[in-house]
Amino acid sequence: MSSPLRTALQGARDTIPMLIGALPFGIIFGTLAVSSGLSVAATLAMSVFVFAGSSQFIAVSLIASGTGLLVIWLTTLIVNLRHMLYSASLLPWVRHLPQRWRIPLGFWLTDESFAVVHRYYLDDSRPLGGKHWYFLGSCIAMYSNWVLCTLIGVLLGQSLPGMAGWGLDFAMVATFIGIVVPALRTRPMLVAALVAGAVAVVAYDLPYQLGLMLAALLGVASGLLAEHLLQRSGEVCLDDAA
Amino acid sequence: MTLHEVLLIGGMALITFAIRYTLFAAGHRVRFSPLMTRALGYVPVAVLTAIIVPMMLRPEGQLALQLDNAWLFGGLAAIAVAAWRRNLLLTIFAGMACFLFWRWLF
Numbered sequence: 001m002s003s004p005l006r007t008a009l010q011g012a013r014d015t016i017p018m019l020i021g022a023l024p025f026g027i028i029f030g031t032l033a034v035s036s037g038l039s040v041a042a043t044l045a046m047s048v049f050v051f052a053g054s055s056q057f058i059a060v061s062l063i064a065s066g067t068g069l070l071v072i073w074l075t076t077l078i079v080n081l082r083h084m085l086y087s088a089s090l091l092p093w094v095r096h097l098p099q100r101w102r103i104p105l106g107f108w109l110t111d112e113s114f115a116v117v118h119r120y121y122l123d124d125s126r127p128l129g130g131k132h133w134y135f136l137g138s139c140i141a142m143y144s145n146w147v148l149c150t151l152i153g154v155l156l157g158q159s160l161p162g163m164a165g166w167g168l169d170f171a172m173v174a175t176f177i178g179i180v181v182p183a184l185r186t187r188p189m190l191v192a193a194l195v196a197g198a199v200a201v202v203a204y205d206l207p208y209q210l211g212l213m214l215a216a217l218l219g220v221a222s223g224l225l226a227e228h229l230l231q232r233s234g235e236v237c238l239d240d241a242a
Numbered sequence: 243m244t245l246h247e248v249l250l251i252g253g254m255a256l257i258t259f260a261i262r263y264t265l266f267a268a269g270h271r272v273r274f275s276p277l278m279t280r281a282l283g284y285v286p287v288a289v290l291t292a293i294i295v296p297m298m299l300r301p302e303g304q305l306a307l308q309l310d311n312a313w314l315f316g317g318l319a320a321i322a323v324a325a326w327r328r329n330l331l332l333t334i335f336a337g338m339a340c341f342l343f344w345r346w347l348f
Contacts, residue, residue: 017330024338042247049255054293059254069246073253080258085285087265088274095269106263111290118286167345170313173297174320174337176290181324181333183287196288197295201305204296212292219288220281227280 004133011116011137018112019145021175022053024168026146029056030153031163036064040154047150051108051143053172055079058209071208078209082216086114093121097132105132108139115179187230192223310348316341 026047033043038060046056055076062072086109087094094102117135121128156163184190196219203211243251265272274282298317299305306314320337327333 017334020331021334039243039247041243042251045243045247046251046254049251050258052254052258055254055258059250063250069250069253072250073257076254076257077261080261082285082289083258083262084265085282085289087262088272088278089282089285091265091269091272094266095272099267102266102269103263106266107259109262111286115286167312167341170316170341171334171338173294173313173317174334174341175330176294177317177320177337178324178330178333180287180290180294181321182328189284189287192284192288193291196292200292200296201299204300211296212289215292216285216289219292220284223284223288224277224281 004130007130007133008137008140011120011134011139012141014120014134015113015116015138015141017178018116018175019141021171021178022112022142022145023149024171025053025175026149027153027156028163028166028169029053029060030150030155031157031160032057032153033060033150034154034157035161036060038063043154044147044150047147050076051146052076052080052083052110053146057169075208078213081213082111083109083114086111086118089118090114090121093128093131094135101132101136105135105139108143110139110142111179112175113138113142188223188226191226192219195219195222310344312341312344312348315344 029047030043033046033056034040038046046059050056058075058079059072062075087106090109094105097105113135116138120134121131180193184193196215198215199218200211200215203214205211206214294317298311298313299307301311301313308314316337319340320333323336324330324333
């Protein structure tokens with residue numbers, strides 16, 4: 001018997017590793033935002049209404065360097081554009097839901113929930129019927145964790161002003177590594193990662209985070225190309241993990 | 243909150259929500275070609291790698307392939323543990339431990 005509530009709790013539970021990874025990241029955001037000159041209310045409002053960690057970080061660093069609104073908005077657009085690709089990946093499983101479900105699930109779509117939920121949807125052993133409850137559970141866990149950590153960061157930042165320099169935001173890097181590395185099971189996937197990483201480093205100096213977008217596009221293109229070449233040479237994509 | 247902050251956050255929130263919700267809103271009116279569907283499969287890996295590799299290799303902006311770069315060695319440790327155990331929580335803890343140790347060391 002899988003009740004909606006139990007499915008939602010399962011989604012929240014499967015998201016716990018992501019919560020732990022986001023914990024220091026959220027705290028650092030809170031301390032950094034306030035020390036960059038954002039008011040406490042605005043810092044909390046950003047986590048409540050924007051809810052997109054990496055773009056919040058970048059926005060705060062842009063505010064600290066006195067950047068104008070238009071540039072910050074444009075940067076937000078480019079940094080978060082990947083979420084549209086996530087929503088495209090999830091669309092086949094979400095399009096049957098009423099809008100009152102699609103609106104909150106869209107608002108709450110993050111890297112972390114995407115990674116957890118996408119894996120769950122791909123598992124065909126369970127019927128599609130109640131899976132959106134799992135999605136919801138994962139989202140609510142991420143959201144409340146993020147808002148709470150921002151609050152803790154704001155409070156801690158006032159008592160430990162040097163905390164922003166401790167490098168705790170490394171937790172985000174470790175989390176993303178933990179998502180990416182197990183996904184590198186086929187050679188085209190490995191090619192996509194290597195190309196994306198290399199381009200991102202080389203194109204880092206492009207303005208408005210355009211390097212990130214370029215790296216992602218070239219990574220995806222080279223993954224497809226590698227897949228095509230492997231198929232043409234008669235080789236099946238080897239599943240190293242099997 | 244000042245008006246500037248309201249505009250800043252309001253704009254960021256609208257942009258981010260539009261990005262995340264537009265395709266969900268369209269629902270059945272959007273169909274992807276098989277090529278597009280295959281391409282989407284590479285997106286998470288490509289995007290997340292493009293975010294993390296510069297943080298490891300250029301943590302302060304300039305290329306830092308040095309022994310005292312804790313971001314690089316913490317990241318390498320996380321990659322090794324992730325490949326070895328495929329366990330997210332273990333990866334985060336091992337990466338964080340190595341990162342903090344490296345920071346303390348140099």
